[in-house]
Amino acid sequence: MVPPALEHVLPPSWKAQVLNWLQEDTPSFDWGGYIVGDVPREAYLFGKGKTPAVLAGVPFFDEVFKYLDCRVEWHMKEGETFQPVKHVATVRGPARKLLLGERVALNLLARCSGIATKSRHFKDIADENGFKGVIAGTRKTTPGFRLVEKYGMLVGGIDGHRTDLSSMVMLKDNHIWSSGSITKAIEQTRSVSGFSLLIDVEVRSESEADEAIAAGADVVMLDNIEGRVLLDLAQRLKERWGAKRKFLLETSGGIEEGNLRSRAVNPIDILSTSAVHQSVQHIDFSLKIQKPKP
Structure with a gap:
Protein backbone atom coordinates (compact mmCIF):
# COMPACT_ATOMS: atom_id res chain seq x y z
CA MET A 1 0.00 0.00 0.00
CA ARG A 120 18.74 13.21 6.61
CA HIS A 121 22.48 13.49 7.27
CA PHE A 122 21.97 13.50 11.05
CA LYS A 123 19.62 10.52 10.81
CA ASP A 124 22.12 8.59 8.68
CA ILE A 125 24.91 9.20 11.20
CA ALA A 126 22.69 8.10 14.10
CA ASP A 127 21.59 4.98 12.19
CA GLU A 128 25.20 4.10 11.42
CA ASN A 129 25.93 4.47 15.14
CA GLY A 130 23.22 1.89 15.90
CA PHE A 131 20.94 4.47 17.54
CA LYS A 132 17.38 3.15 17.85
CA GLY A 133 15.81 6.31 19.28
CA VAL A 134 14.38 9.43 17.67
CA ILE A 135 16.25 12.41 16.22
CA ALA A 136 14.14 15.55 16.68
CA GLY A 137 14.42 19.21 15.68
CA THR A 138 13.76 21.92 18.25
CA ARG A 139 11.36 24.88 18.42
CA LYS A 140 14.20 27.35 17.73
CA THR A 141 12.63 28.14 14.38
CA THR A 142 12.14 31.34 12.36
CA PRO A 143 8.99 33.26 13.41
CA GLY A 144 6.37 33.02 10.69
CA PHE A 145 8.29 30.27 8.89
CA ARG A 146 8.04 27.40 11.37
CA LEU A 147 5.69 25.26 9.30
CA VAL A 148 8.10 25.19 6.37
CA GLU A 149 11.05 24.39 8.62
CA LYS A 150 9.27 21.65 10.56
CA TYR A 151 8.05 20.18 7.26
CA GLY A 152 11.65 20.03 6.05
CA MET A 153 12.57 17.99 9.13
CA LEU A 154 9.80 15.50 8.38
CA VAL A 155 10.88 15.14 4.74
CA GLY A 156 14.42 14.55 5.98
CA GLY A 157 13.16 11.64 8.06
CA ILE A 158 13.42 13.01 11.58
CA ASP A 159 10.86 14.03 14.21
CA GLY A 160 9.56 17.60 14.38
CA HIS A 161 9.41 17.49 18.22
CA ARG A 162 6.75 19.89 19.51
CA THR A 163 5.51 22.37 16.95
CA ASP A 164 4.41 25.04 19.43
CA LEU A 165 3.91 25.79 23.12
CA SER A 166 0.48 24.18 23.09
CA SER A 167 1.39 20.81 21.59
CA MET A 168 3.47 19.53 24.52
CA VAL A 169 4.46 20.89 27.93
CA MET A 170 8.17 21.53 28.35
CA LEU A 171 9.26 22.62 31.84
CA LYS A 172 12.70 24.20 31.79
CA ASP A 173 14.82 25.84 34.49
CA ASN A 174 12.82 29.09 34.49
CA HIS A 175 9.54 27.24 35.03
CA ILE A 176 11.02 25.19 37.86
CA TRP A 177 12.67 28.09 39.65
CA SER A 178 9.48 30.15 39.38
CA SER A 179 7.24 27.41 40.75
CA GLY A 180 9.59 26.33 43.55
CA SER A 181 10.55 22.77 42.59
CA ILE A 182 10.36 20.13 39.89
CA THR A 183 7.61 18.29 41.77
CA LYS A 184 5.48 21.41 42.20
CA ALA A 185 5.95 22.40 38.57
CA ILE A 186 4.79 18.97 37.35
CA GLU A 187 1.83 18.81 39.74
CA GLN A 188 0.64 22.30 38.84
CA THR A 189 1.02 21.60 35.13
CA ARG A 190 -0.84 18.30 35.26
CA SER A 191 -3.75 19.94 37.11
CA VAL A 192 -4.52 22.07 34.04
CA SER A 193 -3.04 20.13 31.09
CA GLY A 194 -4.90 16.91 31.88
CA PHE A 195 -4.01 13.42 30.66
CA SER A 196 -3.65 14.14 26.95
CA LEU A 197 -0.45 16.23 26.97
CA LEU A 198 3.03 14.91 27.61
CA ILE A 199 5.18 16.74 30.16
CA ASP A 200 8.85 17.08 29.25
CA VAL A 201 11.11 18.24 32.11
CA GLU A 202 14.64 19.59 31.75
CA VAL A 203 17.08 18.34 34.40
CA ARG A 204 20.79 18.87 35.03
CA SER A 205 21.64 16.10 37.48
CA GLU A 206 20.74 12.56 38.52
CA SER A 207 18.85 13.75 41.60
CA GLU A 208 16.75 16.11 39.48
CA ALA A 209 16.02 13.28 37.06
CA ASP A 210 14.89 11.04 39.93
CA GLU A 211 12.59 13.79 41.23
CA ALA A 212 11.08 14.37 37.77
CA ILE A 213 10.41 10.68 37.18
CA ALA A 214 8.93 10.22 40.67
CA ALA A 215 6.65 13.23 40.10
CA GLY A 216 5.29 11.77 36.86
CA ALA A 217 7.27 13.37 34.04
CA ASP A 218 6.62 11.69 30.69
CA VAL A 219 9.95 12.80 29.23
CA VAL A 220 13.12 13.64 31.15
CA MET A 221 15.54 15.87 29.24
CA LEU A 222 19.15 15.33 30.33
CA ASP A 223 20.43 18.77 29.39
CA ASN A 224 24.06 19.32 28.31
CA ILE A 225 25.26 15.94 29.61
CA GLU A 226 27.61 14.10 27.26
CA GLY A 227 29.80 11.06 26.65
CA ARG A 228 30.22 8.30 29.19
CA VAL A 229 28.49 10.38 31.86
CA LEU A 230 25.33 10.50 29.73
CA LEU A 231 25.44 6.79 28.93
CA ASP A 232 25.98 5.71 32.55
CA LEU A 233 23.29 8.07 33.87
CA ALA A 234 20.73 6.92 31.30
CA GLN A 235 21.42 3.27 32.12
CA ARG A 236 21.06 3.83 35.87
CA LEU A 237 17.77 5.69 35.45
CA LYS A 238 16.32 2.96 33.22
CA GLU A 239 17.43 0.23 35.65
CA ARG A 240 16.14 2.07 38.71
CA TRP A 241 12.80 3.28 37.36
CA GLY A 242 12.03 1.09 34.35
CA ALA A 243 9.77 -1.33 36.22
CA LYS A 244 8.03 1.42 38.21
CA ARG A 245 7.37 4.29 35.82
CA LYS A 246 6.83 4.79 32.11
CA PHE A 247 9.05 7.58 30.81
CA LEU A 248 11.36 8.58 27.96
CA LEU A 249 14.88 9.96 28.22
CA GLU A 250 15.91 12.87 26.02
CA THR A 251 19.34 14.38 25.45
CA SER A 252 19.65 17.99 24.32
CA GLY A 253 21.97 20.98 24.38
CA GLY A 254 24.97 21.66 22.17
CA ILE A 255 24.43 18.68 19.87
CA GLU A 256 26.12 19.03 16.50
CA GLU A 257 27.59 16.80 13.85
CA GLY A 258 30.94 16.53 15.64
CA ASN A 259 29.52 15.08 18.88
CA LEU A 260 26.43 13.36 17.50
CA ARG A 261 27.80 9.84 17.86
CA SER A 262 28.60 10.34 21.56
CA ARG A 263 25.01 11.49 22.22
CA ALA A 264 23.21 8.95 20.02
CA VAL A 265 23.38 6.13 22.57
CA ASN A 266 20.65 3.55 23.00
CA PRO A 267 19.48 4.14 26.57
CA ILE A 268 18.44 7.54 25.16
CA ASP A 269 15.02 7.64 23.49
CA ILE A 270 15.08 11.15 22.00
CA LEU A 271 17.97 13.25 20.72
CA SER A 272 16.82 16.84 20.12
CA THR A 273 18.94 19.43 18.35
CA SER A 274 18.67 22.79 16.63
CA ALA A 275 21.65 21.97 14.39
CA VAL A 276 19.33 20.53 11.73
CA HIS A 277 17.69 23.90 11.09
CA GLN A 278 19.62 26.81 12.64
CA SER A 279 22.44 28.17 10.44
CA VAL A 280 21.83 25.40 7.92
Whole structure:
Protein backbone atom coordinates (compact mmCIF):
# COMPACT_ATOMS: atom_id res chain seq x y z
CA MET A 1 0.00 0.00 0.00
CA VAL A 2 1.41 3.38 -1.02
CA PRO A 3 1.73 5.72 2.01
CA PRO A 4 -0.11 9.06 1.76
CA ALA A 5 1.84 12.08 0.58
CA LEU A 6 3.62 13.86 3.43
CA GLU A 7 2.00 17.16 2.42
CA HIS A 8 -1.29 15.78 3.79
CA VAL A 9 -0.09 16.60 7.32
CA LEU A 10 -0.14 20.34 6.54
CA PRO A 11 -3.10 22.31 7.95
CA PRO A 12 -5.37 24.06 5.43
CA SER A 13 -4.44 27.43 6.94
CA TRP A 14 -0.91 27.33 5.46
CA LYS A 15 -2.10 28.22 1.97
CA ALA A 16 -3.11 31.70 3.11
CA GLN A 17 0.56 32.38 3.83
CA VAL A 18 1.43 32.11 0.14
CA LEU A 19 -0.40 35.36 -0.62
CA ASN A 20 1.38 37.05 2.30
CA TRP A 21 4.77 35.91 0.97
CA LEU A 22 3.95 37.20 -2.51
CA GLN A 23 2.66 40.52 -1.16
CA GLU A 24 5.80 40.95 0.91
CA ASP A 25 7.98 40.46 -2.17
CA THR A 26 5.92 42.73 -4.45
CA PRO A 27 4.25 45.36 -2.24
CA SER A 28 3.46 47.73 -5.11
CA PHE A 29 4.41 47.77 -8.83
CA ASP A 30 5.99 44.88 -10.74
CA TRP A 31 8.30 46.85 -13.02
CA GLY A 32 10.14 43.87 -14.50
CA GLY A 33 6.92 42.00 -15.15
CA TYR A 34 5.70 44.90 -17.28
CA ILE A 35 8.61 44.33 -19.65
CA VAL A 36 8.09 40.60 -20.27
CA GLY A 37 4.29 40.57 -20.35
CA ASP A 38 1.99 37.54 -20.43
CA VAL A 39 3.59 35.61 -23.28
CA PRO A 40 3.54 31.84 -22.50
CA ARG A 41 6.91 30.54 -21.42
CA GLU A 42 8.54 27.40 -20.02
CA ALA A 43 11.07 27.55 -17.19
CA TYR A 44 13.43 24.83 -15.93
CA LEU A 45 14.05 24.42 -12.21
CA PHE A 46 17.63 23.32 -11.55
CA GLY A 47 18.98 21.89 -8.30
CA LYS A 48 22.54 23.16 -8.04
CA GLY A 49 25.27 23.33 -5.43
CA LYS A 50 28.25 21.00 -5.06
CA THR A 51 26.94 18.09 -3.01
CA PRO A 52 23.91 15.73 -3.08
CA ALA A 53 20.74 17.23 -1.60
CA VAL A 54 17.25 16.18 -0.53
CA LEU A 55 14.33 17.82 -2.35
CA ALA A 56 11.81 19.30 0.11
CA GLY A 57 9.18 22.05 0.02
CA VAL A 58 7.26 20.84 -3.03
CA PRO A 59 3.78 21.80 -1.69
CA PHE A 60 4.91 25.38 -0.99
CA PHE A 61 6.57 25.74 -4.39
CA ASP A 62 3.47 24.32 -6.09
CA GLU A 63 1.10 26.64 -4.25
CA VAL A 64 3.06 29.77 -5.16
CA PHE A 65 2.74 29.01 -8.86
CA LYS A 66 -0.80 27.69 -8.57
CA TYR A 67 -1.81 31.07 -7.15
CA LEU A 68 -0.14 32.70 -10.18
CA ASP A 69 -1.93 30.44 -12.71
CA CYS A 70 1.22 28.48 -13.59
CA ARG A 71 1.69 24.70 -13.79
CA VAL A 72 4.54 22.71 -12.24
CA GLU A 73 5.73 19.35 -13.56
CA TRP A 74 8.14 17.56 -11.22
CA HIS A 75 10.81 15.22 -12.55
CA MET A 76 11.58 13.63 -9.19
CA LYS A 77 9.74 12.96 -5.94
CA GLU A 78 9.94 14.97 -2.76
CA GLY A 79 12.29 13.31 -0.29
CA GLU A 80 14.53 11.90 -3.01
CA THR A 81 18.19 12.85 -3.17
CA PHE A 82 19.55 14.48 -6.31
CA GLN A 83 23.05 15.02 -7.63
CA PRO A 84 23.67 18.58 -8.83
CA VAL A 85 23.13 19.90 -11.42
CA LYS A 86 19.67 18.31 -11.75
CA HIS A 87 16.67 19.38 -13.85
CA VAL A 88 14.22 19.02 -10.97
CA ALA A 89 11.00 20.44 -12.44
CA THR A 90 9.48 22.40 -15.31
CA VAL A 91 7.18 25.36 -14.70
CA ARG A 92 4.87 26.70 -17.42
CA GLY A 93 2.86 29.90 -17.50
CA PRO A 94 2.87 33.60 -18.44
CA ALA A 95 6.40 35.01 -18.36
CA ARG A 96 5.64 37.79 -15.87
CA LYS A 97 3.97 35.36 -13.48
CA LEU A 98 6.87 32.93 -13.67
CA LEU A 99 9.15 35.77 -12.61
CA LEU A 100 6.67 37.07 -10.05
CA GLY A 101 6.77 33.79 -8.17
CA GLU A 102 10.41 32.91 -8.87
CA ARG A 103 12.21 34.30 -5.82
CA VAL A 104 9.49 33.45 -3.29
CA ALA A 105 9.26 29.85 -4.55
CA LEU A 106 13.04 29.40 -4.73
CA ASN A 107 13.56 30.77 -1.22
CA LEU A 108 10.99 28.34 0.17
CA LEU A 109 12.51 25.40 -1.67
CA ALA A 110 16.09 26.35 -0.76
CA ARG A 111 15.42 26.65 2.98
CA CYS A 112 13.18 23.59 3.23
CA SER A 113 15.56 21.42 1.19
CA GLY A 114 18.52 22.59 3.27
CA ILE A 115 16.81 21.48 6.46
CA ALA A 116 15.73 18.18 4.94
CA THR A 117 19.28 17.50 3.72
CA LYS A 118 20.84 18.23 7.11
CA SER A 119 18.12 16.21 8.89
CA ARG A 120 18.74 13.21 6.61
CA HIS A 121 22.48 13.49 7.27
CA PHE A 122 21.97 13.50 11.05
CA LYS A 123 19.62 10.52 10.81
CA ASP A 124 22.12 8.59 8.68
CA ILE A 125 24.91 9.20 11.20
CA ALA A 126 22.69 8.10 14.10
CA ASP A 127 21.59 4.98 12.19
CA GLU A 128 25.20 4.10 11.42
CA ASN A 129 25.93 4.47 15.14
CA GLY A 130 23.22 1.89 15.90
CA PHE A 131 20.94 4.47 17.54
CA LYS A 132 17.38 3.15 17.85
CA GLY A 133 15.81 6.31 19.28
CA VAL A 134 14.38 9.43 17.67
CA ILE A 135 16.25 12.41 16.22
CA ALA A 136 14.14 15.55 16.68
CA GLY A 137 14.42 19.21 15.68
CA THR A 138 13.76 21.92 18.25
CA ARG A 139 11.36 24.88 18.42
CA LYS A 140 14.20 27.35 17.73
CA THR A 141 12.63 28.14 14.38
CA THR A 142 12.14 31.34 12.36
CA PRO A 143 8.99 33.26 13.41
CA GLY A 144 6.37 33.02 10.69
CA PHE A 145 8.29 30.27 8.89
CA ARG A 146 8.04 27.40 11.37
CA LEU A 147 5.69 25.26 9.30
CA VAL A 148 8.10 25.19 6.37
CA GLU A 149 11.05 24.39 8.62
CA LYS A 150 9.27 21.65 10.56
CA TYR A 151 8.05 20.18 7.26
CA GLY A 152 11.65 20.03 6.05
CA MET A 153 12.57 17.99 9.13
CA LEU A 154 9.80 15.50 8.38
CA VAL A 155 10.88 15.14 4.74
CA GLY A 156 14.42 14.55 5.98
CA GLY A 157 13.16 11.64 8.06
CA ILE A 158 13.42 13.01 11.58
CA ASP A 159 10.86 14.03 14.21
CA GLY A 160 9.56 17.60 14.38
CA HIS A 161 9.41 17.49 18.22
CA ARG A 162 6.75 19.89 19.51
CA THR A 163 5.51 22.37 16.95
CA ASP A 164 4.41 25.04 19.43
CA LEU A 165 3.91 25.79 23.12
CA SER A 166 0.48 24.18 23.09
CA SER A 167 1.39 20.81 21.59
CA MET A 168 3.47 19.53 24.52
CA VAL A 169 4.46 20.89 27.93
CA MET A 170 8.17 21.53 28.35
CA LEU A 171 9.26 22.62 31.84
CA LYS A 172 12.70 24.20 31.79
CA ASP A 173 14.82 25.84 34.49
CA ASN A 174 12.82 29.09 34.49
CA HIS A 175 9.54 27.24 35.03
CA ILE A 176 11.02 25.19 37.86
CA TRP A 177 12.67 28.09 39.65
CA SER A 178 9.48 30.15 39.38
CA SER A 179 7.24 27.41 40.75
CA GLY A 180 9.59 26.33 43.55
CA SER A 181 10.55 22.77 42.59
CA ILE A 182 10.36 20.13 39.89
CA THR A 183 7.61 18.29 41.77
CA LYS A 184 5.48 21.41 42.20
CA ALA A 185 5.95 22.40 38.57
CA ILE A 186 4.79 18.97 37.35
CA GLU A 187 1.83 18.81 39.74
CA GLN A 188 0.64 22.30 38.84
CA THR A 189 1.02 21.60 35.13
CA ARG A 190 -0.84 18.30 35.26
CA SER A 191 -3.75 19.94 37.11
CA VAL A 192 -4.52 22.07 34.04
CA SER A 193 -3.04 20.13 31.09
CA GLY A 194 -4.90 16.91 31.88
CA PHE A 195 -4.01 13.42 30.66
CA SER A 196 -3.65 14.14 26.95
CA LEU A 197 -0.45 16.23 26.97
CA LEU A 198 3.03 14.91 27.61
CA ILE A 199 5.18 16.74 30.16
CA ASP A 200 8.85 17.08 29.25
CA VAL A 201 11.11 18.24 32.11
CA GLU A 202 14.64 19.59 31.75
CA VAL A 203 17.08 18.34 34.40
CA ARG A 204 20.79 18.87 35.03
CA SER A 205 21.64 16.10 37.48
CA GLU A 206 20.74 12.56 38.52
CA SER A 207 18.85 13.75 41.60
CA GLU A 208 16.75 16.11 39.48
CA ALA A 209 16.02 13.28 37.06
CA ASP A 210 14.89 11.04 39.93
CA GLU A 211 12.59 13.79 41.23
CA ALA A 212 11.08 14.37 37.77
CA ILE A 213 10.41 10.68 37.18
CA ALA A 214 8.93 10.22 40.67
CA ALA A 215 6.65 13.23 40.10
CA GLY A 216 5.29 11.77 36.86
CA ALA A 217 7.27 13.37 34.04
CA ASP A 218 6.62 11.69 30.69
CA VAL A 219 9.95 12.80 29.23
CA VAL A 220 13.12 13.64 31.15
CA MET A 221 15.54 15.87 29.24
CA LEU A 222 19.15 15.33 30.33
CA ASP A 223 20.43 18.77 29.39
CA ASN A 224 24.06 19.32 28.31
CA ILE A 225 25.26 15.94 29.61
CA GLU A 226 27.61 14.10 27.26
CA GLY A 227 29.80 11.06 26.65
CA ARG A 228 30.22 8.30 29.19
CA VAL A 229 28.49 10.38 31.86
CA LEU A 230 25.33 10.50 29.73
CA LEU A 231 25.44 6.79 28.93
CA ASP A 232 25.98 5.71 32.55
CA LEU A 233 23.29 8.07 33.87
CA ALA A 234 20.73 6.92 31.30
CA GLN A 235 21.42 3.27 32.12
CA ARG A 236 21.06 3.83 35.87
CA LEU A 237 17.77 5.69 35.45
CA LYS A 238 16.32 2.96 33.22
CA GLU A 239 17.43 0.23 35.65
CA ARG A 240 16.14 2.07 38.71
CA TRP A 241 12.80 3.28 37.36
CA GLY A 242 12.03 1.09 34.35
CA ALA A 243 9.77 -1.33 36.22
CA LYS A 244 8.03 1.42 38.21
CA ARG A 245 7.37 4.29 35.82
CA LYS A 246 6.83 4.79 32.11
CA PHE A 247 9.05 7.58 30.81
CA LEU A 248 11.36 8.58 27.96
CA LEU A 249 14.88 9.96 28.22
CA GLU A 250 15.91 12.87 26.02
CA THR A 251 19.34 14.38 25.45
CA SER A 252 19.65 17.99 24.32
CA GLY A 253 21.97 20.98 24.38
CA GLY A 254 24.97 21.66 22.17
CA ILE A 255 24.43 18.68 19.87
CA GLU A 256 26.12 19.03 16.50
CA GLU A 257 27.59 16.80 13.85
CA GLY A 258 30.94 16.53 15.64
CA ASN A 259 29.52 15.08 18.88
CA LEU A 260 26.43 13.36 17.50
CA ARG A 261 27.80 9.84 17.86
CA SER A 262 28.60 10.34 21.56
CA ARG A 263 25.01 11.49 22.22
CA ALA A 264 23.21 8.95 20.02
CA VAL A 265 23.38 6.13 22.57
CA ASN A 266 20.65 3.55 23.00
CA PRO A 267 19.48 4.14 26.57
CA ILE A 268 18.44 7.54 25.16
CA ASP A 269 15.02 7.64 23.49
CA ILE A 270 15.08 11.15 22.00
CA LEU A 271 17.97 13.25 20.72
CA SER A 272 16.82 16.84 20.12
CA THR A 273 18.94 19.43 18.35
CA SER A 274 18.67 22.79 16.63
CA ALA A 275 21.65 21.97 14.39
CA VAL A 276 19.33 20.53 11.73
CA HIS A 277 17.69 23.90 11.09
CA GLN A 278 19.62 26.81 12.64
CA SER A 279 22.44 28.17 10.44
CA VAL A 280 21.83 25.40 7.92
CA GLN A 281 23.23 25.89 4.42
CA HIS A 282 20.43 26.47 1.91
CA ILE A 283 20.31 24.34 -1.22
CA ASP A 284 20.94 26.36 -4.36
CA PHE A 285 18.15 26.29 -6.94
CA SER A 286 17.60 28.40 -10.05
CA LEU A 287 14.64 28.90 -12.38
CA LYS A 288 15.60 29.58 -15.99
CA ILE A 289 13.07 30.63 -18.63
CA GLN A 290 13.86 28.80 -21.84
CA LYS A 291 14.27 30.64 -25.12
CA PRO A 292 11.42 29.89 -27.51
CA LYS A 293 12.34 27.49 -30.29
CA PRO A 294 12.63 29.07 -33.73
